[in-house]
Amino acid sequence: MESGLLDFLLIYIRHSIIRTRMKALSMLEHLVEPDHRRVVELNFRICLVYELVSKIGDAISYCAKAISLCKSRIQNLKSSKDALLDGIDGGDASAAEAEGGSEKSTIEKELEQLTSILPDLEKKLEDLSEANPSADMDEMVKAIVSRVTEVMPKAASFTSSQIATSSNGFDSSVMSTTATTGSSGSTVN
Numbered sequence: 001m002e003s004g005l006l007d008f009l010l011i012y013i014r015h016s017i018i019r020t021r022m023k024a025l026s027m028l029e030h031l032v033e034p035d036h037r038r039v040v041e042l043n044f045r046i047c048l049v050y051e052l053v054s055k056i057g058d059a060i061s062y063c064a065k066a067i068s069l070c071k072s073r074i075q076n077l078k079s080s081k082d083a084l085l086d087g088i089d090g091g092d093a094s095a096a097e098a099e100g101g102s103e104k105s106t107i108e109k110e111l112e113q114l115t116s117i118l119p120d121l122e123k124k125l126e127d128l129s130e131a132n133p134s135a136d137m138d139e140m141v142k143a144i145v146s147r148v149t150e151v152m153p154k155a156a157s158f159t160s161s162q163i164a165t166s167s168n169g170f171d172s173s174v175m176s177t178t179a180t181t182g183s184s185g186s187t188v189n
Helices: 002-031 037-052 056-090 093-131 133-156
Strands: 161-167 173-179
Touching: 002 037, 037 056, 037 093, 056 093
Parallel strands: none
Antiparallel strands: 161 173
């Protein structure tokens, strides 16, 4: 009995974590730039919790979003860094360095941090994709459907007789062959 209660509590806690982080993400997205480092981090944390509760499809979508936002942030930081450097080169170097020096180091630190975690995020997405059975199942279903559609025209040409099976109980089945006259109806005995 205690094991069942413990399992229930763990599931409840995990789902509470997801709800709490989703609310935090919603609020954070209204307060900062869409690709802010904290938004990237929160999307990745939501991904990890979804992975814990075996919702791999949801984990994949949040991991992919974290990667996309991370790449966007890296690009924006590179642009800001270039603009800052252009400002230093174009104006009074001593005043600009004093004013923009700390900003430049902050941008460089964040750029370095995001650039270092991007490969880890991409590796996580790859691992999740490999662990996602529904992706493999989708591939198998598509392969089966394509094979069936290749075979169907051949199977449809057999109209001289039709085999039908009916069940008369749990273990027995009765087979009957009924001649057809080209109609689409069949008779089961």
